[in-house]
């Protein structure tokens with residue numbers, strides 16, 4: 001009994017969860033993405049991850065030793081930062097990138113600002129942005145080194161923005177060009193796990209996704225087509241950002257309402273940058289910008305204790321009216337009772353609304369311009385000999401009159417949008433191009449341009465709008481299908497549903513997607529018919 | 540209403556150490572020590588002096604004013620001294636020390652029933668006041684004050700608190716199992732004071748035996764104004780405010796009293812004491828208490844006399860293991876750590892918890908900077924922002940602490956400290972900051 005008893009103020013029990021435990025769980029939740037990343041992109045990804053984690057932890061260790069701080073490197077947060085950074089890098093990254101990035105993240109973004117819980121930017125993201133700015137080309141080298149088609153270096157998001165067909169299923173799995181942590185399914189598993197464990201706040205991750213989806217749906221030009229929106233969500237680090245970056249504790253607001261606003265802000269900014277900005281990997285920037293808003297949000301949105309919220313006050317007033325005297329009810333006017341958060345909210349909404357509409361008007365012309373360029377590029381693709389295109393007056397007149405009606409009788413629901421004559425450098429006719437839209441696609445409209453040369457040989461087709469089922473109808477956009485049209489000197493193609501095409505005019509349908517295939521063939525036929533009967537017939 | 544409060548935590552309840560051990564009486568042989576202040580309010584005034592002979596149940600100190608409480612001797616013997624002695628809070632306070640003759644001769648047998656039905660409201664409250672009853676669940680607020688709100692007609696709920704949400708403690712569980720009828724009678728007596736109220740006996744659902752026993756007693760008493768409610772097991776369910784939120788569905792600022800929102804909350808032990816006082820005229824000098832913890836050889840639930848030396852009880856119960864690290868008066872969430880075992884049990888001591896491991900010591904090793912994880916906010920039953928409060932306190936921004944963050948509304952329940960993965964001593968900071976702010980206010984008021 002003669003022994004010193006421990007003295008301290010209560011409570012005298014503690015939950016088992018510690019900082020380190022949480023960090024380890026977060027790291028564990030990133031493992032599926034890391035493992036799939038290595039599986040899809042090769043062993044070099046593993047080295048990138050290891051280099052990043054090791055230098056993150058090492059930097060903090062050295063900083064602790066030099067500044068004689070307590071051993072904060074043990075708390076596991078550096079592991080998370082290192083992992084997150086690595087997963088946002090290209091699998092081709094030279095090892096100096098993860099090392100430099102981690103040192104920057106830990107030393108500059110975290111330690112210089114006071115360490116864990118004090119940094120105002122997300123360290124991994126800030127480091128990624130730093131690398132993007134400093135080593136842009138190395139950072140965006142996504143070319144496939146060991147794959148079969150060693151040519152393509154564009155990420156699906158870049159393709160998506162260029163109006164090209166993308167394969168959402170592959171994006172979902174992560175088997176595409178892109179960062180190491182590109183597997184949406186793996187990130188989702190990890191993220192939902194963290195959410196279920198109550199480690200990340202649903203208010204943040206889901207509002208990011210919803211904000212982004214709404215924005216892309218409203219301004220993406222394709223309406224709320226789930227496939228289009230999903231393709232956007234699956235690419236460009238949106239899922240990684242929503243679940244692992246935006247939810248970073250230190251750089252997100254404290255209150256639930258604040259978290260909602262912050263999440264939506266990220267989603268909207270992300271959508272804005274994605275659709276109207278220049279870089280496909282702009283999602284990082286939206287989070288970094290929202291990080292900067294966090295202190296502001298926290299300053300204005302301070303939830304009141306339960307007893308001071310309107311509901312409780314009203315309940316007590318009701319009691320008071322029922323005859324109970326209440327001693328401490330503060331008599332505040334309606335305005336005096338609620339303003340701060342509401343005003344802040346109103347201001348934030350107003351400002352972002354204004355900013356958005358401003359940006360939209362500013363970029364609207366560019367969008368039209370971009371669409372025009374996309375169309376011009378498709379014309380060029382199907383009429384390679386042409387230097388410029390001429391929109392003949394009589395064709396224009398024909399379209400003004402008949403363009404709104406279904407073209408012909410045996411092409412399904414096809415509409416002619418535009419038809420031009422390609423002229424070569426000498427001003428001679430190089431070919432004809434027709435832009436056709438068919439409403440018979442499995443999932444809405446399909447638009448394409450058909451090009452024919454002077455001699456009636458089909459140069460090829462190019463899609464300007466294609467939103468078919470990924471992995472099925474979407475395959476129409478692949479060379480294997482499109483290529484069948486090239487070089488055929490015919491004025492009508494025929495679709496073979498069973499395969500085995502050997503004549504010029506025969507086209508093999510994509511198995512399982514005969515609806516899409518036949519819509520495409522009909523559209524091409526409509527285009528050819530238009531060239532032969534309206535354009536040339538008019539001569 | 541909605542049956543629960545928001546927030547809260549689930550610490551391991553550790554009640555299995557003692558939950559099924561029936562109450563046993565403990566009669567100490569050594570000196571008994573009675574602090575003059577065992578309650579909130581002014582200390583009582585001693586009415587005995589050195590060498591006076593005393594009997595068990597004899598008044599030895601008298602309430603000084605309205606918010607104060609009488610103190611009775613729990614043993615027979617003679618007054619040894621009236622002097623400062625160490626108490627449970629660690630302070631040296633004025634105490635009456637009685638040399639115990641071990642006979643426990645009582646001033647009265649306290650076994651003849653009085654005619655309760657004929658008693659007026661004044662008689663009932665007077666009996667409670669005379670008996671020196673204070674709130675046994677918590678801070679020891681004099682019960683007669685609580686029973687006399689400004690407008691007793693406005694009281695809608697009398698909540699009898701049998702939640703016992705603190706880990707380890709089981710004495711009220713046992714009391715409800717063995718004395719359910721008396722508790723129901725006590726409840727009926729309290730209801731006499733409040734014509735428009737209904738009584739709810741609130742028990743956490745981890746005590747099914749107590750719920751059943753109380754239910755049975757209520758059915759037997761055929762009093763339509765009394766009901767039993769099993770509540771969700773969650774700390775701090777037994778906090779006055781959490782109970783009111785759960786049962787009356789109302790939140791109110793700390794500056795208000797439960798009576799302001801039409802509620803009176805009394806612990807089951809208090810209600811039992813009221814029954815003893817009103818029906819039998821027995822003053823409060825014994826109550827139930829749990830001796831528990833991993834370091835105690837034989838945990839148990841006791842009917843303990845006020846003034847009993849903790850060390851003597853522990854010794855008599857079979858001693859402690861040499862693993863002993865920490866001793867708490869009360870449970871681990873809200874209890875005090877004792878500096879010494881040579882302190883007397885007082886009216887409000889509902890448990891002595893002897894820990895073989897000190898989680899605080901272990902937590903200190905794992906302490907990190909705040910992660911901003913928001914767990915503290917999620918669990919705070921008051922809806923406060925502990926993380927921001929701690930930051931404000933750290934930079935000594937007391938204005939923000941008090942007015943922006945409503946820091947004075949913290950009830951020091953400990954949930955935030957319990958849950959914090961960074962192991963920050965949040966509640967501890969809040970207790971200190973509150974004391975600081977109140978001291979400044981007092982100084983300002985005094986300076987005028």
Ligand code: SF4
Nearest residue numbers: 919949950952953955
């Ligand atoms: S101790 Fe205070 S701040 Fe912490 S949870 Fe309890 S009431 Fe909230």
Ligand code: SF4
Nearest residue numbers: 909910912913915959
């Ligand atoms: S629980 Fe602890 S670490 Fe988390 S926000 Fe609150 S104080 Fe910070």
